[in-house]
Structure formats: C-alpha cells, structure tokens
Amino acid sequence: MKVLLPEAYGFCYGVRSAVGKAEEALSLAERDSLPCYSYGDIVHSGAVMAGLLARGMKRIFSAREAMEPGYVVIRAHGITDQERAILVQNGNTIIDATCPVVLRSQSILRSSPCAVVIGQGGHSEVVALLGANRSAVLIENAGDLCRLESGECDAVVQTTFSTDELSLILSEAEEKGISLRLRSQVCRASIERREALIRLLERVEALVVAGDRSSRNTAELWRMGEKAGVPSFLVSSEEEIPDMVWAYGTVGLTAGASCPDTLIDSIKRRLENG
Numbered sequence: 001m002k003v004l005l006p007e008a009y010g011f012c013y014g015v016r017s018a019v020g021k022a023e024e025a026l027s028l029a030e031r032d033s034l035p036c037y038s039y040g041d042i043v044h045s046g047a048v049m050a051g052l053l054a055r056g057m058k059r060i061f062s063a064r065e066a067m068e069p070g071y072v073v074i075r076a077h078g079i080t081d082q083e084r085a086i087l088v089q090n091g092n093t094i095i096d097a098t099c100p101v102v103l104r105s106q107s108i109l110r111s112s113p114c115a116v117v118i119g120q121g122g123h124s125e126v127v128a129l130l131g132a133n134r135s136a137v138l139i140e141n142a143g144d145l146c147r148l149e150s151g152e153c154d155a156v157v158q159t160t161f162s163t164d165e166l167s168l169i170l171s172e173a174e175e176k177g178i179s180l181r182l183r184s185q186v187c188r189a190s191i192e193r194r195e196a197l198i199r200l201l202e203r204v205e206a207l208v209v210a211g212d213r214s215s216r217n218t219a220e221l222w223r224m225g226e227k228a229g230v231p232s233f234l235v236s237s238e239e240e241i242p243d244m245v246w247a248y249g250t251v252g253l254t255a256g257a258s259c260p261d262t263l264i265d266s267i268k269r270r271l272e273n274g
Helices: 013-032 046-054 081-089 100-110 124-130 142-147 163-175 188-201 216-227 243-247 261-273
Strands: 002-004 036-039 058-060 071-074 093-096 115-118 137-139 151-157 178-182 206-210 232-235 250-255
Touching: 002 261, 013 036, 013 046, 013 071, 013 093, 036 046, 046 058, 081 093, 100 115, 100 124, 100 151, 115 124, 137 142, 142 163, 163 178, 188 206, 188 216, 188 250, 206 216, 206 261, 216 232, 216 250, 250 261
Parallel strands: 002 250, 036 058, 036 071, 071 093, 115 137, 115 151, 151 178, 206 232, 206 250
Antiparallel strands: none
C-alpha cells in the first residue's frame, strides 16, 4: 500500500506549546512536592492525556476539585474567568496553556457591549468564550440569527469552526441587516490542514484520519473526505484501522491538530506494512 501525507497535518503551534507547558508543570510540581492538575483535557487527545496522567497529573473539571493547592495547567481551549479566579483565590499556581487566539478572543469579549460567539454549544472553547462575557449571544448556525436584532455586534469564532458554516452565517446576517464585526477567525492552522487535505484527496483512493473523536477539527477532516466521496476512516490508534482499508492501493493519511507525531507514525507504519 502507498501512503500519502498532506503538506500540513498533526500538531499545530498552540497544541505543541500546550503539551510542552504541561510537561513543564509536571517537573515543577515534582520539584516542589505539590500536586499537578490538568483543567480538563490539555488537548483533545486520549494518547496525550494518558501519557500525562501516567506521570502523575490529576485531571479536574472544576476549580473546586483542586482540593490541595498546586500547579494547574489550563487547557488549550481555555476556561471561564470565574473558574480562573477561583483557582487563584485557592492558592494555585496557574500554568496557562490556553491558545493565544482564544485568549485574544476572550479579551475582546470582556470589553464588548454587544458580543456574539460563533461556535458549537457545549464545546470547551465556546464555554470559555461565553464565560468572558455572560451577555454574549451564541450562534451555532444561521438559524440562530433570530436571537439578534439588527445593528452591529462584535463577533468571535471558535478556532476550529467550519469555514463553510461561518460563511453561511455571515451571509445570512448581512441579508437580515445584522452587522457582525468579525474580530477573530477560524484558526489558520485548521484552515491550512483543510486546504492541504483538499489537494491530497485528488490523489488517493481512501483516507485515514488519525486523531481523537472528541476533537472537532479531526472530525471536520473526516467529514471533508466523506463529502468528497472518498472512503474515509477516523482512527485513534493503529488497532482501529479497519480491514477494508487494505483493499485500496493508495491511501491518504492526515491528522487533527491534537494528534501526536508518535501516533501518526505508528498508524503510517501499520498502513505501509499491512
């Protein structure tokens, strides 16, 4: 089997930085004999989190779960201002692995009198964004524009949101006389990975997407393959590669922004060696 890779895939800068900060926090916690917490998953990768937890990191989903003060690594998608304040008040040391794009969007929201968050409700990044401005309106699709009145609002976008869906929302808003002043964009790394995949799909018979199913950008890559009519398979380990993949002579392999290099390499070797 021939395995082709796109020009861009796997860890983005923000994810690589977040993992590095988590490893730094573990070292500091060991030095100071203090607990080390991960607020949620540092990144959407079961493989990455398993490695960190094996080294002693404790995962929490609420600031109040950090019972004993220690080092707390804030996930790449960020947390709400309220949760951050509780962590600090309780004597924890924050190691901030929040993506710089998310931090900037939160800053914009805090000072905006009319704010809109475009993204997937319940996603950890969207929760963090809404936590920076409690009066912000969540828009998940064009149908949600009915929640807004005509006029101008500042809008920030979830970093991994679908660019097609975003374009539809902005077009519909313009038709309704709603001026959404876009203050952020879909992450450039996500766009680059999607554009590279479009070019790759023209050269392969099937597609394997490596990454965690909880990762929106990973799922988006899989959906792109399906939409293009290319048989596509999302796997989080080499053991999950389905038998039907071996029926194809040329297979594309890409990976979400939170998929570690080691996992991509192991899946690639498995595909090549059968």
